[in-house]
Amino acid sequence: MRFQENWLQILQTTFMQHALVGGSLVAVTAGLMGYFVITRQNAFAAHALAHIGFPGATGAILVGAPVTLGLAVFCVGGGLLIGLFGKRVAEREIATGTILAFATGLGVLFASLATANASTTTNVLFGNLLAISRDQLWLFGGFTLLVVGALALIARPLVFASVDPAVAEARGVPVRALGVAFVVLLALTVTMAVQVVGTLLLFALVVTPAAAALRLTARPGAVAALSVAFALVSVWVGLVLSAMVDLPPSFFVVSVAVLVWVVVLVVTRDRGRRTATPARGGHDRLPAVPERTH
Amino acid sequence: MTTGSPSETPPALVLDGVSVVRGGRTVWDEGTLTVPAGAVVGVIGPNGAGKTTLFQLALGLLPAATGRIEVLGGAPRRGNRRIGYVPQNYTAALGEAVRARDLVMLGLTGNRFGVRRATPDERARVDDALRRVGAAGYADRRMSELSGGQQQRVAIAQAIVDDADLLLLDEPLANLDLRNSQEIVTLLGELRRERAVTIMVVAHDLNPLLPVLTDAVYLLDGHPHHDVIGEVVTEDLLTHLYGTRVRVVRTAQGDLFTRSG
Numbered sequence: 001m002r003f004q005e006n007w008l009q010i011l012q013t014t015f016m017q018h019a020l021v022g023g024s025l026v027a028v029t030a031g032l033m034g035y036f037v038i039t040r041q042n043a044f045a046a047h048a049l050a051h052i053g054f055p056g057a058t059g060a061i062l063v064g065a066p067v068t069l070g071l072a073v074f075c076v077g078g079g080l081l082i083g084l085f086g087k088r089v090a091e092r093e094i095a096t097g098t099i100l101a102f103a104t105g106l107g108v109l110f111a112s113l114a115t116a117n118a119s120t121t122t123n124v125l126f127g128n129l130l131a132i133s134r135d136q137l138w139l140f141g142g143f144t145l146l147v148v149g150a151l152a153l154i155a156r157p158l159v160f161a162s163v164d165p166a167v168a169e170a171r172g173v174p175v176r177a178l179g180v181a182f183v184v185l186l187a188l189t190v191t192m193a194v195q196v197v198g199t200l201l202l203f204a205l206v207v208t209p210a211a212a213a214l215r216l217t218a219r220p221g222a223v224a225a226l227s228v229a230f231a232l233v234s235v236w237v238g239l240v241l242s243a244m245v246d247l248p249p250s251f252f253v254v255s256v257a258v259l260v261w262v263v264v265l266v267v268t269r270d271r272g273r274r275t276a277t278p279a280r281g282g283h284d285r286l287p288a289v290p291e292r293t294h
Numbered sequence: 295m296t297t298g299s300p301s302e303t304p305p306a307l308v309l310d311g312v313s314v315v316r317g318g319r320t321v322w323d324e325g326t327l328t329v330p331a332g333a334v335v336g337v338i339g340p341n342g343a344g345k346t347t348l349f350q351l352a353l354g355l356l357p358a359a360t361g362r363i364e365v366l367g368g369a370p371r372r373g374n375r376r377i378g379y380v381p382q383n384y385t386a387a388l389g390e391a392v393r394a395r396d397l398v399m400l401g402l403t404g405n406r407f408g409v410r411r412a413t414p415d416e417r418a419r420v421d422d423a424l425r426r427v428g429a430a431g432y433a434d435r436r437m438s439e440l441s442g443g444q445q446q447r448v449a450i451a452q453a454i455v456d457d458a459d460l461l462l463l464d465e466p467l468a469n470l471d472l473r474n475s476q477e478i479v480t481l482l483g484e485l486r487r488e489r490a491v492t493i494m495v496v497a498h499d500l501n502p503l504l505p506v507l508t509d510a511v512y513l514l515d516g517h518p519h520h521d522v523i524g525e526v527v528t529e530d531l532l533t534h535l536y537g538t539r540v541r542v543v544r545t546a547q548g549d550l551f552t553r554s555g
């Protein structure tokens with residue numbers, strides 16, 4: 001590890017510029033999705049989708065197709081399968097685990113067949129922000145618009161279906177369809193994020209910033225803003241550090257995200273303790289019968 | 295929206311020769327009854343008798359195998375905004391991401407797609423519902439930080455926030471201590487007096503509800519029946535219903551109590 005004096009110039013190179021733009025797009029998308037991943041208790045699916053993408057990427061290398069395409073096909077396909085299996089968390093977990101195992105098997109097979117290019121496999125596993133091409137940036141831009149737009153459209157019913165499925169269903173919310181739509185959006189997010197931090201580290205960008213934000217506040221708008229901010233800071237600081245010492249950005253991006261989370265945990269540890277004590281005010285009185293004056 | 299005089303108000307729930315099948319088994323059949331508008335109805339019967347199933351029929355979540363159902367004068371349909379619903383075991387699902395007031399707001403706007411800020415009027419209605427159930431003091435706390443009884447109140451606030459004409463409450467007193475359950479019962483009585491809302495409450499212990507109940511729907515021998523409360527709270531019927539000896543005690547003040555043994 002060596003400090004690079006010319007890190008400011010490195011930041012201005014084309015590949016760094018691409019990394020900054022691409023990483024920022026991913027941060028915005030992942031930060032927003034994270035809130036819903038947590039309210040839906042879907043963290044396992046996020047993790048699994050990243051791994052389900054692995055055979056997609058190695059398969060694409062095998063047949064000479066673009067890696068993003070392979071990732072997208074497998075993530076969205078896996079997401080649809082997960083979404084179609086059961087709306088209850090327990091059912092979903094089992095389906096997710098089974099699909100994950102099968103996908104990992106395929107990944108091993110494809111990777112051993114496509115022996116030619118081991119570094120591409122490494123890129124998929126650990127991500128490589130510095131390898132993002134101009135074409136990929138356009139693709140990322142499209143994905144981001146699609147995911148953020150769709151999220152804005154379905155945010156409210158999706159939260160309703162996530163936290164209160166029985167009532168939401170009675171209220172006419174299409175709980176099942178929203179579940180499927182959500183995993184597809186998650187799959188698109190994972191497709192992007194995998195190329196930044198890799199399948200193995202994806203959790204840190206999709207779940208960790210939102211988890212930290214949720215510790216600090218429960219106001220939906222504030223959670224979304226904080227979560228995106230944490231993800232952006234992780235990507236930016238990670239890239240600057242990697243320019244300074246010439247080590248893989250994935251490591252730094254993930255480290256910053258985890259650091260933020262740990263700091264937030266420490267800062268908010270009192271809150272956890274307060275929650276653990278028996279709820280005060282369990283006997284709140286009803287107000288006296290109010291007289292209707294109108 | 296104006297409503298007609300009470301005499302024109304259609305019954306809250308009408309079953310006509312209804313049977314319901316789940317998982318290939320008939321849960322109950324020959325359901326023929328009318329729940330009048332404005333009643334406070336205890337829904338009673340042993341575990342597995344089909345009380346929750348009755349609510350799911352009324353909500354349009356489950357089709358009847360035979361017969362005709364009418365809810366507030368129309369066919370059951372999902373998304374009927376005139377029905378407020380608090381499911382059984384309400385406290386099980388809620389995570390740490392929503393505050394009490396967010397949950398109540400979902401009862402008002404949760405089924406709408408698209409980007410839109412809550413209007414001041416909507417916020418006022420949420421505050422009002424939270425105040426009605428005595429939950430204003432913890433409106434900004436997360437659901438996961440509330441006790442079972444507090445969560446139950448917030449759930450009721452969510453059910454009433456849209457001015458429902460029919461409340462379906464599935465064992466709302468199950469997790470509550472004596473005092474909290476009495477306060478909820480008082481609230482139900484107030485809601486009915488002020489807004490003429492029809493309330494159907496599933497309960498295993500009738501005693502806390504007896505002061506406000508006007509009617510009962512009881513599931514006996516595989517069929518639902520309806521009657522006014524006085525006809526239902528009898529030793530013979532309750533003993534038959536629960537399969538264990540139940541005694542009915544009337545105090546000097548005229549209050550009714552049931553007890554087993």
Ligand SMILES: Nc1ncnc2c1ncn2[C@@H]1O[C@H](COP(=O)(O)OP(=O)(O)OP(=O)(O)O)[C@@H](O)[C@H]1O
Pocket residue numbers: 316317321339340341342343344345346347348382
């Ligand atoms: N999802 C389901 N699929 C198949 N059968 C079901 C389902 N839910 C309930 N049942 C069956 O329908 C019958 C009635 O169930 P229901 O939940 O309506 O009973 P309940 O009166 O509400 O009981 P409890 O007092 O225990 O809540 C039971 O025999 C139950 O086994």
Ligand SMILES: [Mg+2]
Pocket residue numbers: 345346347382464
């Ligand atoms: Mg039940």
